[in-house]
Amino acid sequence: MIIEKSNQIKKKYKKRSQIYSIWLRFKRNKMAVAGLILLSILLTVAICAPLIVKYEHVIKQNLKIRFLPPGRDYWFGTDALGRDMFARIIWGARYSLSLGIGAVFISMSIGAVIGSVAGYYGGRIDSLIMRIIDVIMAIPGTLMAITIVAALGAGTVKLLIAMSISLIPTFSRVVRSIILSIREEEYIEAARSYGCKDRTIIMRHIWPNSLGPLIVQASLSMAQAVLTISSLSFIGLGVPAPTPEWGTILSENKVNMRDYSYLCTIPGFAILLSVIAMNLIGDGLRDALDPKLKN
Amino acid sequence: MVRYILKRLIIMIPIIVGITLIVFAILNYTPGDAATLILGFDATEASLDALRAKLKLDDPFMVRYVRYLVGLLKGDLGISWRHNTPVAAELMNRIPNTLGLAAYAVTVMLILGIPMGIISAVRQYSLLDHTTLFIALLMTSIPTFWLALMMMLKFSLELGILPATMPTSAAITWKHWVLPTFMCSANLTASTVRTTRSNMLEVIRSDYIRTAKSKGAGQFRVIMYHALRNALMPVVTIVGINFNVLMGGAVITEQVFNISGVGNLLISSVRTKDAPMAMGCIIFIATVIGIVNLLVDLLYVFINPRLKSMYVRNNAAKEES
Numbered sequence: 001m002i003i004e005k006s007n008q009i010k011k012k013y014k015k016r017s018q019i020y021s022i023w024l025r026f027k028r029n030k031m032a033v034a035g036l037i038l039l040s041i042l043l044t045v046a047i048c049a050p051l052i053v054k055y056e057h058v059i060k061q062n063l064k065i066r067f068l069p070p071g072r073d074y075w076f077g078t079d080a081l082g083r084d085m086f087a088r089i090i091w092g093a094r095y096s097l098s099l100g101i102g103a104v105f106i107s108m109s110i111g112a113v114i115g116s117v118a119g120y121y122g123g124r125i126d127s128l129i130m131r132i133i134d135v136i137m138a139i140p141g142t143l144m145a146i147t148i149v150a151a152l153g154a155g156t157v158k159l160l161i162a163m164s165i166s167l168i169p170t171f172s173r174v175v176r177s178i179i180l181s182i183r184e185e186e187y188i189e190a191a192r193s194y195g196c197k198d199r200t201i202i203m204r205h206i207w208p209n210s211l212g213p214l215i216v217q218a219s220l221s222m223a224q225a226v227l228t229i230s231s232l233s234f235i236g237l238g239v240p241a242p243t244p245e246w247g248t249i250l251s252e253n254k255v256n257m258r259d260y261s262y263l264c265t266i267p268g269f270a271i272l273l274s275v276i277a278m279n280l281i282g283d284g285l286r287d288a289l290d291p292k293l294k295n
Numbered sequence: 296m297v298r299y300i301l302k303r304l305i306i307m308i309p310i311i312v313g314i315t316l317i318v319f320a321i322l323n324y325t326p327g328d329a330a331t332l333i334l335g336f337d338a339t340e341a342s343l344d345a346l347r348a349k350l351k352l353d354d355p356f357m358v359r360y361v362r363y364l365v366g367l368l369k370g371d372l373g374i375s376w377r378h379n380t381p382v383a384a385e386l387m388n389r390i391p392n393t394l395g396l397a398a399y400a401v402t403v404m405l406i407l408g409i410p411m412g413i414i415s416a417v418r419q420y421s422l423l424d425h426t427t428l429f430i431a432l433l434m435t436s437i438p439t440f441w442l443a444l445m446m447m448l449k450f451s452l453e454l455g456i457l458p459a460t461m462p463t464s465a466a467i468t469w470k471h472w473v474l475p476t477f478m479c480s481a482n483l484t485a486s487t488v489r490t491t492r493s494n495m496l497e498v499i500r501s502d503y504i505r506t507a508k509s510k511g512a513g514q515f516r517v518i519m520y521h522a523l524r525n526a527l528m529p530v531v532t533i534v535g536i537n538f539n540v541l542m543g544g545a546v547i548t549e550q551v552f553n554i555s556g557v558g559n560l561l562i563s564s565v566r567t568k569d570a571p572m573a574m575g576c577i578i579f580i581a582t583v584i585g586i587v588n589l590l591v592d593l594l595y596v597f598i599n600p601r602l603k604s605m606y607v608r609n610n611a612a613k614e615e616s
Contacts, residue, residue: 135313138581142543147318147577150565151325227438234440235550237562254444258452268441275436
């Protein structure tokens with residue numbers, strides 16, 4: 001009977017894959033779950049924006065209804081040109097979030113490749129790549145993005161390029177450090193001994209094992225990217241004016257802040273909520289991946 | 296020690312050369328003709344050519360870059376294309392404001408962040424701890440330019456007690472610095488609180504703290520004398536890393552409050568393709584970051600005697616051989 005029981009327990013534990021146990025630990029963290037729910041709502045709003053309000057409401061100007069306070073018809077009021085702020089904020093989620101997520105995905109893919117090559121091959125390639133990354137990291141990320149955007153000229157795509165470049169060093173460092181720690185593991189040696197190509201080893205064996213820390217870094221970097229993108233737009237170096245990016249909306253309305261404060265409060269809250277959600281998820285994942293931290 | 300400092304200063308040189316190369320390349324290979332930007336779009340072709348010849352814009356990229364580096368070695372940052380004045384002089388005007396802002400922000404970060412983190416850890420799970428953590432989360436996630444707007448709304452427009460923008464002249468008082476300092480340090484203070492708290496929690500649970508407690512030392516002594524030193528070490532590293540972020544944030548702060556600092560100058564000169572000026576700004580910022588990181592590393596050795604003894608022993612061994 002004891003054997004039977006232990007077999008049952010074994011069965012029970014075998015089912016728990018690594019990802020499932022991480023999820024169980026993540027689920028216990030109420031703040032992190034709250035962040036996940038909040039971000040899901042925001043992402044749904046961003047994806048479903050065309051179903052909620054038509055884009056024409058975002059740019060349609062109507063000078064007869066300037067500066068309407070938040071009310072029944074216009075939930076978030078109207079701005080100096082009589083545009084519906086609710087529509088602008090909803091569509092702003094689409095621009096702000098997709099830019100942040102896009103920048104992180106681009107830089108994560110490039111950074112992962114650079115970091116893998118540096119960490120896996122080591123030696124001269126590694127030190128060359130790391131020296132270049134040291135140089136880039138000596139310039140603050142925001143400053144790097146500002147310089148690139150200012151030189152290329154303001155624009156959505158250029159902003160995306162600038163943000164991605166400024167985030168690459170962080171990701172390649174994370175990937176490289178993980179690879180250095182698992183490069184000498186037996187299973188890598190085994191893969192090499194039965195004739196795997198370097199590319200296969202990196203993609204099949206190394207990347208899945210570096211996924212955890214990479215996801216943590218991604219969600220924290222995403223928060224940072226959304227903040228930087230909105231601040232660049234705010235100082236006029238990001239998404240140009242009629243496009244409803246949250247930082248751009250703030251920048252348009254700051255002149256009317258004194259008399260119509262709702263024009264500046266609401267877009268700021270939108271940025272704050274999405275960044276809080278991403279930070280909560282990132283912190284929660286970090287704790288869930290590292291059980292040592294919170295016993 | 297002196298040798299270590301010298302070595303670190305020498306390592307900074309290739310980094311600064313690399314940075315100048317990157318910025319020079321960005322400014323050089325992006326669209327927009329410098330001569331047209333300087334003289335305006337209605338300038339004649341002849342005057343444009345004359346200016347290009349004067350600034351030697353037609354030389355190949357590497358030639359101009361090496362020329363710039365040679366000038367830099369002589370301590371010559373060049374002459375601004377737009378203002379026709381020496382870059383160094385303009386930088387000197389701007390540096391006090393930027394360094395001032397950074398210094399105030401770091402001070403606030405240390406004076407507020409470390410004690411809050413300690414109290415929060417000592418009273419873990421109390422109301423105070425939860426409040427502090429919540430505010431810290433809010434401050435790491437808040438867009439600082441928006442925080443600045445909201446504070447301007449409250450303190451400048453509504454209450455009228457703090458000015459919202461920086462005057463250009465010498466009329467700057469401490470009141471002008473309150474809001475910019477707050478904006479610049481909000482993020483960093485919050486992350487200092489969080490790091491201090493988590494390190495303190497780790498240290499408090501270690502064996503030697505239990506020993507100190509059991510031998511009858513009071514809580515204040517245990518925390519301040521035994522725990523703080525070890526808990527602070529990672530915090531010092533974080534301060535070094537954060538200084539990088541701070542300099543980036545200072546650029547945005549200078550824009551929001553219209554402070555005439557290096558960051559403001561950098562943005563306007565990159566926009567107008569004023570290459571010598573932009574390079575000067577970047578070199579200044581990179582140098583400051585490098586020096587602060589060096590100071591942080593030295594401080595690290597100072598508060599962690601284990602590292603110091605290791606360093607001295609290594610040195611002694613080298614001298615013997």
